[in-house]
Amino acid sequence: MTSAETGTERRRRMPRAERERQMMTIAEAVFSERGYAATSMDEIAERVGVSKPMIYEYFGSKEGLLVACIRQVRSELQELTAQAVIGAQSPEEALRRGLVTFFQFTDEHRRSWELLLRTETAVVGPAAVAEIEAARQEQIKLHIALFSAYMPGADQLVLEATAEILVGACERLSVWYVRHDDVTPEEAAEHIMRMTWFGLRGEVQRHEGHSE
Incomplete structure (x- = not known):
């Protein structure tokens, strides 16, 4: 058996889930480096070490591969932020943890x-x-659920607007954050806390007073 045949056989034996993860990891890197428009499926296939038709077989299209990558990012971020607020003793602590x-x-x-x-x-x-x-x-739903736990009976529109503002602020500040290696996650979080917690604290205290 030639070395090429051995490599082909090894690729065939890799479980599908493992192969998908490998493809997405490499595709994520290429998409991030080049941007979606400039990324070619040929380059991704070459880096993975498989044929381009195999990638199409798994994901259907370049957009399908991008969607799979984004979905994985989305799932990981959701799980991490949801776990972070478990056990928080106050709304301020929960927000800061998240x-x-x-x-x-x-x-x-x-x-x-x-x-x-x-x-x-x-x-x-x-x-x-x-x-x-x-x-x-x-992320918006996660914030609404968090606020609702500490502000029972709060107006739904207020909760939705607050969550939208918070997620938008986090997204924009993250663009700034990744350009500043001298800023820690805790310091970035404090920037958001200073801009949002003052108003949220008043809402929490108001609803705590109503529940007594």
């Missing part, structure tokens, strides 16, 4: 975060745009 975890994610997974931030909505398809928005909506 924010620090968010900025730690952007710091430790810069390729993943850049993939979300740098995806050009003008050139990607609707499925990728929808997946990016779904990532935002998951």
Whole structure:
């Protein structure tokens, strides 16, 4: 058996889930380096060490591969932020924990975060745009659930608006944050806390007073 045949056989034996993860890891890096429009499936296939038709077989299209990458980022971020607030003793602690975890994610997974931030909505398809928005909506729902736990009976529109503002602020500050290696996740979180917690604290205290 030739070395080429041996390599081909080894690729065939890799479990599908493991192969998908390998493809997405490499694709994520290429998308982040080059941007969606400039990324070629040929380069991704070459880096993975498989044929281009195999990638199409797994993901259907370049957009399908991008969507899979974004979905994985979205799932990881959602799980990390949800876990971070478990056991918090106050709404302030819960919010700060969630924010620090968010900025730690952007710091430790810069390729993943850049993939979300740098995806050009003008050139990607609707499925990728929808997946990016779904990532935002998951974070918004998480914040609404957190606020609701500490502000029972609060107006739903107020909760929704507050969550939208917070997620938007985090996203924009993260763009600034990844350009400043001298800023820690905790310091970035404090910038958001100073701008948002003052108003939130008043709402929490008002609803705590009503519940007595």
